[in-house]
Amino acid sequence: MLSLNFIRENTQEVIDRLSIKNFNGVEIIARIVELDNQRRETQKKLDDSQSQSNILAKEIGTLFQAGKIAEANRLKETTGELKAQAKEFDLALENIKIELEEILIRVPNLPHASVPLGKTPEDNIIVAAEGEAKPAAASSVPHWDLATRYDIIDFNTGNKITGAGFPLYKGKGARLQRALINFFLEEALKAGYTEVQPPYLVNAASAYATGQLPDKDAQMYHAGLDDLYLIPTAEVPVTNIYRDTILKSQDLPVKNVAYSACFRREAGSYGKDVRGLNRLHQFDKVEIVQISHPDQSYKILEEMRNHVTGLLRKLELPFRALKLCGGDMSFTSALTYDMEVWSSAQARWLEVSSVSNFESFQSNRLKLRFKDETGKMQTAHTLNGSALALPRIMAALLENNQTKDGIRIPGVLVPYAGFEEIN
């Protein structure tokens, strides 16, 4: 969430920048400022009345000790009034705070100055492209048919065990998954990330802190008996490592990488988008997370995008990078790059990574701060990116590397997979 101070001091700028995300903030921001003024006034009244109570309580204590019982009892009568008054202010303050919080969490993050205007994915800007996005050849087979032909992914059995969107990987399919996970983790280690293995279920406080709650709760599986959520991405548990934390400036940047399974309900998806591996309820992903000094976060965002670019190059996949327009960005992000690989048999781009800078939006909710060089408390910036999500990489590898004899495995994966071809 945005900080109250920033909203107060930059009211018009906040409204203007929100409009780039196609969010009309005129009324909501005005209400926030109004509530914050009320909060300050009420807080002052409460403080004053408590201050008086404290003084009286001390006096009474002294009187009792001095044996002046009658005088003490007289003072006691005045405190009753003060107490009732304080209770009233306290209640009013509580209500103001609740309303303020409820409104504040519904305001999206401000987009970075470089975010392009736009409403739909068509308005995203291509900032890089490599490799040849060939049109589908007549002989090209989509990955869902290749999966069956070579018996490496069994969608029907996954259907039987659980339901649609939960495929069963078999034989070289399963081994290729494992190879990809290890390849991605090793590359991240080489880039200086520290590997962590997080829980796959999180509590509501964690889901709230990274922004999945309250606005995206329909996208998460919920274990109702224990009130826990299955993670939609490792971003949630990994970023929450640093919830309610004060880091030292020399700890920054924090670089973590985690492999996890991810679970998404994907309510409302249909058609060719969900065919085969294109969109699953359970999938594997290696996620990189960084916590940075505010001055460094955009430099680090580029570093993270370069890391993902390097992975796609090594996998020999045609790809492009998009800078998302205001309308296509997530609620929490200030700047997002999407990375897409070309799927030759489907003749379409598939999103395999999303790299974002959240600036202090998550940190404000997380209460993630650090002491800077001068000992001053500052809010840190958080960033994350997929490096990478497996299913669509798998889809592109199968489709782009198919020959009449089998599927060629990129050289970089062979040591991890232990085979050169699926046939």
Added chain:
RNA sequence: GGAGAGAUGGCAGAGUGGUCGAUUGCGGCGGUCUUGAAAACCGUUGACCUGCAAGGGUCCGGGGGUUCGAAUCCCUCUCUCUCCGCCA
């Protein structure tokens, strides 16, 4: 799942109704001494809200209560530890 014990500042650990935001030790920071360092000694060292400031207010796991006054008493929730049971 059953029984018991506990939760205090970065950490360890006192405090069981009034002057306690909290003794002390360790750690951190600054200084003296030293060519430098160690040791020793001295000083300093939490967060949040509010205010130009002085100051005021809140916080001893969370929430509620008793009291003029709560870290301290009561209720409740959460978590941790020990023992038993079950188990990868």
